[in-house]
Amino acid sequence: MTTRQAPAQGVEQEHRVVELSIQGMTCASCVGRVERKLGKLDGVEASVNLPLESAVVRVPATVSDQDLIDTVVATGYGAHVVHPDHPDGDEHDHTPSLLGARLVLAAVLSVPVLLISMVPALQFANWGWVVFALSLPVVTWSAWPFHRAAVINARHFSSTMDTLVSIGVTAAFLFSAGQLFADPTLTQHAGMAGMDMTEHSLYFEVAAVVVTFLLLGRFLEASAKQRAGDALKSLLSLGAKEAHVLRTVDGERTEVTLPADALIPGDAFVVRPGEKIATDGTVTEGHSAVDTALLTGESIPVEVGPGDAVTGATINTSGRLVVRATRVGSDTVLSQMGRLVSQAQSGKARIARLADRISAVFVPVVLGIAVLTFVLWLVLTGDLDAAFTASVTVLVIACPCALGLATPTALLTGTGRGAQLGILIRGPQVLEDTRTVDTIVLDKTGTVTTGTMAVVDVVALAAVPAPDLLRLAGAVESASEHPIAQAVARHAGGPLPETRAFSSAPGGGVRGEVDGVVVTVGRADWLERHGIRTSEAQATRFTAAEDAGRTAIWVAVGDDVAGLITLSDTVKDGSAAAIARLRRLGLRPVLLTGDNRAVALQVAAAVGIDAADVRAGVSPEGKVDAVRELQAGGATVAMAGDGVNDAAALAQADLGIAMGSGTDVAIEAADLTVMGNSLEQVAQAIELSRRTLRTIKGNLFWAFFYNAVGIPVAALGLLNPMLAGAAMAASSVLVVANSLRLRSFGR
Structure with missing residues (x-):
């Protein structure tokens, strides 16, 4: 069980987060019912995911895990508490297997039923009774998942897509059986001889074939959902044994x-x-x-x-x-990644709420349309068979499977693929946030650049040669932990002579005795503190180095300035390409740094950021102000950073993006996390988020379009129930297949 302490909003008690595995859900209506029932418990907030067959529930201390399970069971579904690090793989594997068995039986029996019913040359004396016997196992055992769910929902005065399927299939079978039992000699002759088709019709093939098509669609959905969840399972299995x-x-x-x-x-x-x-x-x-x-x-x-x-x-x-x-x-880190991915997949984007609201009223409306269709056909034409066929077709084609699968399958696949690429999407709402972002603020150090200083040049200004100058400076700097000192010592190589009488000052410099001489390295005021002054010509060289976008430090040997060493923070490989990619995504890049403007402009020029979009000399508090200033100007801002001093700005931004090589506090404050340290991954993360959102929208469009067109066509009697079942199954498979295309992202 997952139990995470979190402060309740507006409540004086602690909450925990529990993950439930839920069995028996088949559509968005099921999801809505479970969420509503759990939400009626005092202080409980639930988010239910159909493809994962799970619920993430925020629970106060007054509600036990058993209370949650009892509520779900009372709603008509099975439930148990699970740990997100150990998904119920065996249970999910069992679902496609059982569906596969039901599908095989239905297919084997439905083929002869269809052929005998539709091809007169294959019909023999009393063939109707054979077709009745072959159809019976299909509409009972194979169709049992639909009937069971419909009965459970009926007990709670509710309905789902299974209600539509169960009523349609049962009506077709019982209507046909009634015709046959009322007139046992109806099919006593081979072929159609002796059968009055104007008064009697048998729909055994409709009932059997519709069940087969729907089981095929559900089997493919279950298999696809299982594949879509493989990314999370493989992620959690990466650890050493x-x-x-x-x-x-x-x-x-x-x-x-x-x-x-x-x-x-x-x-x-x-x-x-x-x-x-x-x-x-x-x-x-x-x-x-x-x-x-x-x-x-x-x-x-x-x-x-x-x-x-x-x-x-x-x-x-x-x-x-x-x-x-x-x-x-x-x-x-691996477990944290697993939790983030699981939570993101179990959440709901705002766009998904629209589908849920529609599904809540969809089934009752469809039942009403089916009844109205039957009555109107019967009143206007007097044709019982035509009225029955049209109403059954409405029931079959209206099943909102595709609607229920549109959002969660795309979200499941997109976040799973992101995890494989080292991209963690904290929640589904992040997908919608990426759509509106038009400006991205990039922290320079550690995001655009490596954050590691490197020596660029050693300039000798006196009699000490540059190699000796570097050796002396490296020796005294090796005793310091400052990044600049470590960069100088690293560049000097080794072995370095011993340093005695070492002293240092934060932000000033270092001083020590090396090979019998005193070496002083640091800023000008550090040298002046020890009575060492620079000439105007030397100061000009120093200023020129800093104006070129480099960090410069003085090196004095004894009481005289001997030279200076220039360093710079190197631009990461791929940063320029990443900036270009961000621009293609419609984002305006802004560089933010605490360094001086010359350094910032040099980095901006190297990666392709406009000079007007450079904010230099910015403090940690100033980073928040910079984000607020852009937002006040009408921009929707994303912020990418990796340090503790970026956390506040990441939280302030409309979309916070943490570099995974950075600190935990930065990652916690962010909406998106890239586990690498490449800016290219930031662009990839935004592109993946937008691609996932486009897939969700595409899925919803086709799901709505399918029902909007299919129901009127069925009500007008222009569609056979078997074709309606095939179309319904095909729409669900189409939605899942479209979502699975996200698995190829970045390849």
């Missing part, structure tokens, strides 16, 4: 193989080349490249070493690693 945990025995470290779910935070475990990392953790020993494609969708392995964080289910490609577990079980 075992871990090689290090234990100290008699003073020696030994490896003990344990199930991965037995790990606890603090355990150290070994990951050999080619093995999956068992859980989230931090590397303590070794260097390697880790393939993160399973979670992020990025094909290039990431280099890791001591101190680097790694994620469970990713693959160690080369060296041996020792990892200390930091998050296990349901706290891991």
Whole structure:
């Protein structure tokens, strides 16, 4: 069971979220009934998903899990509590299997029924009784799911699409049986000889073939829904099954193989080349490249070493690693992804509410139309057979299967495909938000750029040669944890000489003794604090470097300035292509950064952002103000960022997009999360969201169009009931097949 604490809105009590597996739902009307019944419990909010056959229910402490189950059972459906990390795969697999058995029996028996009834040359003496016997198992056992659901709904004075199917099939069979029993000699002659077709008609073939077509449609739907849910199942099965945990025995470290779910935070475990990392953790020993494609969708392995964080289910490609577990079980990134995907698939977009509202009144209206059709045909023509045929056809063709499947199948497939690509859509409402977004604000550092400083140039301004200058600066900087200091030390290489008498100041610089000389590295005011002054010519060189969009630091040896080192944050590969793709999607990119304007303009020029759309020198609070300013100007704003200082702006934006390489707080504040660190994935996420929404709209259009056209045609008597059953099944399969096209997105 999933139990997540969340503050209730406007209520003084805690709520939890429970996921239920629900059996027996067949259409949008079923979904609406379950939601309404659960919603009548005090403080309960429910969102029911038809393809997943599940409900996500927000429950106060006063309502137990058993209360929820009892309510669903009283509504006419089965239910039990499940854990989202362990989907009911076996149960869902059983559904297509049982439907398949019913379908096979119906098909085997319906074919001879159809041929005997429709081809006079195949008819023999008393063939009607044979057709009656062959049809009986089809309209009883094969059609049992329709009848059972109709009876359960009738007990609650309600109706669903199963009501339409059950009434139509039962009416056709009983009408035919009544004709045959009233006149046992009706089919005593071979062929049509002796049978007065103006007074009597048998519809056994209609009842049998309609059941077969509807079962075929439902079987294909169940199979398609099962395939659409495979993305989530495969995601949750990515984790390693075992871990090689290090234990100290008699003073020696030994490896003990344990199930991965037995790990606890603090355990150290070994990951050999080619093995999956068992859980989230931090590397303590070794260097390697880790393939993160399973979670992020990025094909290039990431280099890791001591101190680097790694994620469970990713693959160690080369060296041996020792990892200390930091998050296990349901706290891991993989489990969090599974929960996000499951919650998104179980939610409802605003557009889906329209289908639900229509479905709630659709079936009673159709029943009324069927009765009215029968009465009008009988009154206007006096033809009982024609009246019966038209009314049954209305019942059959009106089944709103496609309407109920239009939204959830597209949502299920789209979010599942997103998970495979490392894109997490927090909820279905996000799809509609992406449609209206016209401006995207991009945080520079870590989003457009790598966020890692790199040395661009070493400029010698005195007698100390540039290589020696870099070596001295690298030695003293190696004692600092500042990103700029680490970039200089990394560029200097090694081994570096020892530094003595080290001192530093945050935002100022570092100072220490190297090879008998004092080396001072940092900003101008740091040098001045130690009595070192720069000349006007040197200051001009420094200013020119910063105006070029680089970060510059002074290096002094002894009491004199010896040179300067320039650094820059490198633009990520693919950022320029991603910006171009965002523009093609109709979005205006805006660059937001705390760096100086020269640096920001240089990055903007490199990736194709207009200078007028650059906001530089912006504080974390200023990022929120920048988003609000754009919104006040009429823009609908998306914000992409990866740091703690981006969280407030992500929450303020109409659509927040977190880079998965960033912080947990940024991801929590966002609507969309891309698990990689490529800006290209941001564009891909927006495109996938919009494609999924277009698929939902297309599905709804065809579902409405089908019913709007089919019902009048059936009422006018222009459609055979068998063709109506085939058309109804085909419409459902068409909707599901259209949704499954999303599985090819990004390929």
